[in-house]
Amino acid sequence: MSDDFNLNCPVPIDNHKTVQLAHGGGGRMMRGLVEGTFLPAFAEKGKPFVPHDSAVLEPCDGRLAFTTDSFVISPLFFPGGDIGRLAVYGTVNDLAMAGAKPLYLSDGFILEEGLSMETLRRVVCSMRDAAAEVGVRIVTGDTKVVDRGQCDGIFINTAGIGAVPDGVEFSPGRVTPGDAVLVSGDLGRHGIAVMSVREGLEFEGALPSDCASLAGLVDAMLAAAADVHCLRDLTRGGLAAAVIEIAQHAGVGIELEESAIPIAEPVAGACELLGLDPLYVANEGRLAAVVRAEAAEVVLEIMQSHPAAQRPTIIGTVTDRHAGVVELRGPLGGRRIVDELSGEQMPRIC
Amino acid sequence: MSDDFNLNCPVPIDNHKTVQLAHGGGGRMMRGLVEGTFLPAFAEKGKPFVPHDSAVLEPCDGRLAFTTDSFVISPLFFPGGDIGRLAVYGTVNDLAMAGAKPLYLSDGFILEEGLSMETLRRVVCSMRDAAAEVGVRIVTGDTKVVDRGQCDGIFINTAGIGAVPDGVEFSPGRVTPGDAVLVSGDLGRHGIAVMSVREGLEFEGALPSDCASLAGLVDAMLAAAADVHCLRDLTRGGLAAAVIEIAQHAGVGIELEESAIPIAEPVAGACELLGLDPLYVANEGRLAAVVRAEAAEVVLEIMQSHPAAQRPTIIGTVTDRHAGVVELRGPLGGRRIVDELSGEQMPRIC
Numbered sequence: 001m002s003d004d005f006n007l008n009c010p011v012p013i014d015n016h017k018t019v020q021l022a023h024g025g026g027g028r029m030m031r032g033l034v035e036g037t038f039l040p041a042f043a044e045k046g047k048p049f050v051p052h053d054s055a056v057l058e059p060c061d062g063r064l065a066f067t068t069d070s071f072v073i074s075p076l077f078f079p080g081g082d083i084g085r086l087a088v089y090g091t092v093n094d095l096a097m098a099g100a101k102p103l104y105l106s107d108g109f110i111l112e113e114g115l116s117m118e119t120l121r122r123v124v125c126s127m128r129d130a131a132a133e134v135g136v137r138i139v140t141g142d143t144k145v146v147d148r149g150q151c152d153g154i155f156i157n158t159a160g161i162g163a164v165p166d167g168v169e170f171s172p173g174r175v176t177p178g179d180a181v182l183v184s185g186d187l188g189r190h191g192i193a194v195m196s197v198r199e200g201l202e203f204e205g206a207l208p209s210d211c212a213s214l215a216g217l218v219d220a221m222l223a224a225a226a227d228v229h230c231l232r233d234l235t236r237g238g239l240a241a242a243v244i245e246i247a248q249h250a251g252v253g254i255e256l257e258e259s260a261i262p263i264a265e266p267v268a269g270a271c272e273l274l275g276l277d278p279l280y281v282a283n284e285g286r287l288a289a290v291v292r293a294e295a296a297e298v299v300l301e302i303m304q305s306h307p308a309a310q311r312p313t314i315i316g317t318v319t320d321r322h323a324g325v326v327e328l329r330g331p332l333g334g335r336r337i338v339d340e341l342s343g344e345q346m347p348r349i350c
Numbered sequence: 351m352s353d354d355f356n357l358n359c360p361v362p363i364d365n366h367k368t369v370q371l372a373h374g375g376g377g378r379m380m381r382g383l384v385e386g387t388f389l390p391a392f393a394e395k396g397k398p399f400v401p402h403d404s405a406v407l408e409p410c411d412g413r414l415a416f417t418t419d420s421f422v423i424s425p426l427f428f429p430g431g432d433i434g435r436l437a438v439y440g441t442v443n444d445l446a447m448a449g450a451k452p453l454y455l456s457d458g459f460i461l462e463e464g465l466s467m468e469t470l471r472r473v474v475c476s477m478r479d480a481a482a483e484v485g486v487r488i489v490t491g492d493t494k495v496v497d498r499g500q501c502d503g504i505f506i507n508t509a510g511i512g513a514v515p516d517g518v519e520f521s522p523g524r525v526t527p528g529d530a531v532l533v534s535g536d537l538g539r540h541g542i543a544v545m546s547v548r549e550g551l552e553f554e555g556a557l558p559s560d561c562a563s564l565a566g567l568v569d570a571m572l573a574a575a576a577d578v579h580c581l582r583d584l585t586r587g588g589l590a591a592a593v594i595e596i597a598q599h600a601g602v603g604i605e606l607e608e609s610a611i612p613i614a615e616p617v618a619g620a621c622e623l624l625g626l627d628p629l630y631v632a633n634e635g636r637l638a639a640v641v642r643a644e645a646a647e648v649v650l651e652i653m654q655s656h657p658a659a660q661r662p663t664i665i666g667t668v669t670d671r672h673a674g675v676v677e678l679r680g681p682l683g684g685r686r687i688v689d690e691l692s693g694e695q696m697p698r699i700c
Binding site for chain 1: 371375403408521523
């Protein structure tokens, strides 16, 4: 159970203690769920609610960023977050990686018949709080209910729209030999936090997920007009998957300094215990930035003064050798290739 | 199995015969699935694919419409359509009901481990064909895989963005006593087509779902500058749920002529057999239009000459009696109230 869950959430509880098939049926019960649970959390205060098949939104300035993610994480609650926070941050972060200001989210719930209403309510409040924190509005949604045993509790899809400021282009195509590679914080917390609940492991010291919005951090980079070429959040497949993808699509090599990559002590210990490589473990509030060499120190300073970053570090450089290959240089100078895994070390991590 | 499935679809089959957990893991197998199955179907021809966390799209003219729907229909294939077509048309139709020109879709797949790749490929081709037919682009997506037994085959979420032309406002707020109520075609086909597969029923004569895009029909109304006040597509909860919602939010009464409501003979027969009321049965290619009385004949003519409409009919009028109530006038002049059901008569219909 997430410790920071806001128990003062004003969302009224549906009279039903559990979700029924009829809550997804388009009739009175669905209306009760929408008007009693979703609207109080997501609707704009002081505006009358008019149900519509689509939200109609004011014109956006600039290009649009558009993205989607489904969340099927198990368990629903984990140290430092829950599926609701994840569903907001995950899509917000995907928008931020394109340099976009996140504006609007949709939510699509797939609920299992028999799910506790109290659980649903906690998740909805969590989404509300995360959206308010980021300054993004949840403007449209959908609810489906499937029979008991045909989904696992709650699946959430969020799609997001953001506005990309003129002149901003973050893309592997801009990555150039000589660029510096940074990470915004220590790696592997999210995956290990989830695994610790699943496996019933206890670690010395708290080990919450890094689950957080990266939009503010990207905003700070944009405000400083830092020469950022490409950003990636380090979700499924971890740092390794993200930098391999950049190297392949930019047609460059990337060399990482093993000793520079920040890993918290409990994460390193847990990875050893579980036989996991932290470079491949999922994060939900970390990004890799590829920036012009001359901008590396500036971007590092921006990260150091931003609360969403923790132990940000310059971890490597882009090279013109071995296009598409990521190499890890060990403390004694030896090199090994960072391979692409076939899958994820842990399923249902997000 | 849908008869009109395009077996010449050029999407290469993944070497795996079934979906594995690793197909959702962010590694090589997920890349294989994306680059081998989704991109050939959805990516723009002749443009290099650059993977990104978000799609970046040209600025839109006018206000934005934004909507989302998850599709959990069982079975995946039914007479006249499948979950892929439904996932495209459903979201396109929600955009069209706001008067928006549908522009972009996202797709979020949740797949069950062990799902046949051939099934996935058929669904993806179906989405591709439906999107091409409507002229909407699938620009961003996400794939999650859950363990066997933790979802039922395939769930799909689509979110959509459309552009609302200046001056267009379709909303219950514009509905006024005296307005005419029309439906674009006969009711209940989708629900009965799905039930016939589930229950193993055979009907005399073909009974395909009405599953179709309504965007072209709405376009034709806009082009004619017809005085349309409010549109609703008649999905979950059928005609009854849609008109009750309009009556309640517009604060008006709605009176429907029972004998005018078009129901195809096999649908009427099946409803009798199954104990269903066709007014509440789901459609996936029908809309109700509330229009200024003087515009009713024009809108009817537009519908009559459009292939997405079938037996379009003026079925009732908006009144200033009994705000929020929908009444059905029988052939002999008797009236009964159309009640809001608590749920849907059939779960997992979309």
